[in-house]
Amino acid sequence: MEIAIISHDGKKVDMVQFLNKNKDILSRENIQLIATGTTGGRAEKAGFKVMKMLSGPIGGDAQIAARVAEGKTNMVFFFKDPLASHPHEPDVSMLVRVCDVHNVPLATNEATAQLLLDAIATRV
Ligand SMILES: O=C(CO)COP(=O)(O)O
Numbered sequence: 001m002e003i004a005i006i007s008h009d010g011k012k013v014d015m016v017q018f019l020n021k022n023k024d025i026l027s028r029e030n031i032q033l034i035a036t037g038t039t040g041g042r043a044e045k046a047g048f049k050v051m052k053m054l055s056g057p058i059g060g061d062a063q064i065a066a067r068v069a070e071g072k073t074n075m076v077f078f079f080k081d082p083l084a085s086h087p088h089e090p091d092v093s094m095l096v097r098v099c100d101v102h103n104v105p106l107a108t109n110e111a112t113a114q115l116l117l118d119a120i121a122t123r124v
Pocket residue numbers: 006007008009035036037038039040054055056057060061088092
């Protein structure tokens with residue numbers, strides 16, 4: 001199962017904490033992590049194996065959306081910062097839309113991501 005992790009700058013610390021908290025499941029052999037560039041770099045520093053795309057503002061969200069559309073990415077954890085504006089908002093909306101088009105689970109906050117991860121923990 002391929003899980004994409006993405007976090008806006010204001011949520012990167014939360015994302016790393018979330019990853020560490022769920023290290024057991026996220027390090028399983030049948031889970032592959034992919035990430036936007038900067039989020040992926042933080043995850044690598046925390047010891048995770050991650051396939052990094054471009055940074056979000058220069059196309060990383062779009063690359064992950066393409067993988068969702070191609071059926072390669074099965075779940076998306078996108079810790080959005082609702083209190084900041086983002087120049088690449090069209091890419092963010094596009095990713096959300098593509099997840100809906102393809103019925104791919106998308107968590108836009110930590111609480112939802114935790115529920116999704118707990119739901120698959122017994123299956124992967
Ligand atoms: O901007 C982002 C998502 O829209 C995240 O990208 P980075 O992980 O490269 O910062």
